[in-house]
Amino acid sequence: MNEHLDALSPAPVWRHFRTLCNTPRPSGHEAALVAKLEAWADDLGLAHDRDAFGNLRIKKPAAQGCENAPGVIVQGHLDMVAQANAECPHDFTRDPISTRVQDGWLRADGTTLGADNGLGVAAALALLESSDVAHGPLEALFTLEEETSMGGALHLAENWLEGSLLLNLDSEARGEAYIGCAGGCDAVVDARLPQTSLQPYERCLDIALTGLAGGHSGMDIHRPLGNANRLLARVLRLLEFADARLVSYHGGTLRNAIPREAFARIALPADELDAVTAKVQSLEATLRGELGRADREFALSVTPTAAGEVPTEALNLDASAMLVAALHAAPCGVERMSAAVDGVVETSNNLGVVQLENGRFHLCALVRSLHDSAVSALVDRLRALFGLIGARAKAEHGYPGWVPNAQSPLLATFMESHEALLGREPAVKVIHAGLECGILGSKYPHLDMISFGPTILGAHSPDERVDIGSVEEFWALLKALVEALGRKQGD
Known part of the structure; x- marks a missing residue:
């Protein structure tokens, strides 16, 4: 071949x-x-x-x-x-x-x-x-x-x-x-979040964010590239008006690649379906206007969950809101440019892999910096942020x-x-x-x-x-x- x-x-x-x-x-x-x-x-x-x-x-x-x-x-x-x-x-x-x-x-x-x-x-x-x-x-x-x-x-x-x-x-x-x-390290966050049963008045929707260019989480981090996890967290945050609850989330596959796709399933009152669908369609146009030429294949879609895939549980409303807020607030991209070397990124974070399934949340981010002390400080910020929702964060695979x-x-x-x-x-x-x-x-x-x-x-x-x-x-x-x-x- x-x-x-x-x-x-x-x-x-x-x-x-x-x-x-x-x-x-x-x-x-x-x-x-x-x-x-x-x-x-x-x-x-x-x-x-x-x-x-x-x-x-x-x-x-x-x-x-x-x-x-x-x-x-x-x-x-x-x-x-x-x-x-x-x-x-x-x-x-x-x-x-x-x-x-x-x-x-x-x-x-x-x-x-x-x-x-x-x-x-x-x-x-x-x-x-x-x-x-x-x-x-x-x-x-x-x-x-x-x-x-x-x-x-x-x-x-x-x-x-x-x-x-x-x-x-x-x-x-x-x-x-x-x-x-x-140098850098993996910032790994894990949590077991409370779920409650779906109610008779709730329906499920699948949201897919696809078509981003992706890239290298170090060499491309300064470029105007969309991060699927950051963007989908923003979408979910804007759907809280409908009392949407997260069922599942899958975004990114590697902590050192800027994620190109992310997918979420939400449960919400049936009478909010039309409003949420319209909101997502409007957000697609908004985000497309913000993203650069490299992400011209970007797409944001919402579809009813297939009948055979409807879950029985979702995160409770408070847990869902706190998780979405934490993802929305998490540092992502360039944190600081170098004061010693012009045009060089000093410190960054890539929200590489985000998963939620059956109430189990997992995040793996890659923190990088020219200063080992800045790596530790940014990991501690993630630890503090996700600690507010009861999650555990730790640093793994550090390298100088x-x-x-x-x-x-x-x-x-x-x-x-x-x-x-x-x-x-x-x-x-x-x-x-x-x-x-x-x-x-x-x-x-x-x-x-x-x-x-x-x-x-x-x-x-x-x-x-x-x-x-x-x-x-x-x-x-x-x-x-x-x-x-x-x-x-x-x-």
Whole structure:
């Protein structure tokens, strides 16, 4: 499948990316890909091993004349975000990703593409098999479960990696080098909320909010994109005039993806059905006017609940009102811009996953910041807010940020290589996304690190796409940098 990738340049990178597309690899299901890569390494005679968590390392000896160069680690994560449009019946644990070329971009058909971080992994594999790159001792580190919990990086074995220079290949803009990133954690809220039986005078309606663009909860958080959970909470808040009670709610599927869809079922007096239907129709026009061009497919609909799906219970009126109020008031999006780095988001929160079923409420938000103290403060605000409705909130899967080092020798070499190859210096940036560099640096404090990659837009959504031309530039730059490091340190 995806034979057309073989016609793209650079051929070695796209050949490996085709393997990744054809091998299902959502977070937590990377085992089949790991086995393929180990067999591939055996065929090339390359040493490989895994740590206790399952992270994979493949090693390649230094090229002749570069034996004394410091070791270089090229690093990426094997898993991908599993997001599909509602009309796309895709099983990410079994089905390959179907791709297509359109106007110079590679896209998937109705699903995430997996260019994040598949192209970084593909480039690392191409580097391992290359015979024309003069390099020092080389290690390729492939981590697991980055997209769901940073689990691979968090559980990475200490005193395992040997190199002193790390090239993270998980950035998503050509012409840029990243030297710092936000840290973060999951804010998880759970509650058991009281229900009462539906009354004979009540009827049920289903409200669906669909068609938002979605996006990466770090890199896209500053963009004018609608968050389905925030918008549907606003809709529900405006329906309180009808004594509507929540029956169920399902919004978002990943805490690190800006949610594109949310669905709620409500119970309300039968004599309010027409008023609520008219209100929702009016709200659709209002919200459409507020949303930006990216969310032009937005739709808000209301339909009577099917006869066979009518529930017997809903949250009581007070519990429903308090939950909707808490969701409506919860911080979402950019909380603060950086005072130290112009144009960079300092702190944000993404209301990623919201669920209510049979009175059990669950929320998983992703809080990010350049300051660990700000992460803790925002989690505490969520704890205080949802504590008012009797919910329990806790922080999970925390990971540190990556403190920038503008004087990095590795950065200086990258800038020299970039200018020599492309005729211009790269932009040096700090990213609001949670790169694994912060965690890796906490386990290996001696590492000098940078992050770079090709241009990928719409990551974490079915609109994900990669600029094909930028991949060629990325590959040429990776080879030039590795060779420059070998020459500088291996003379």
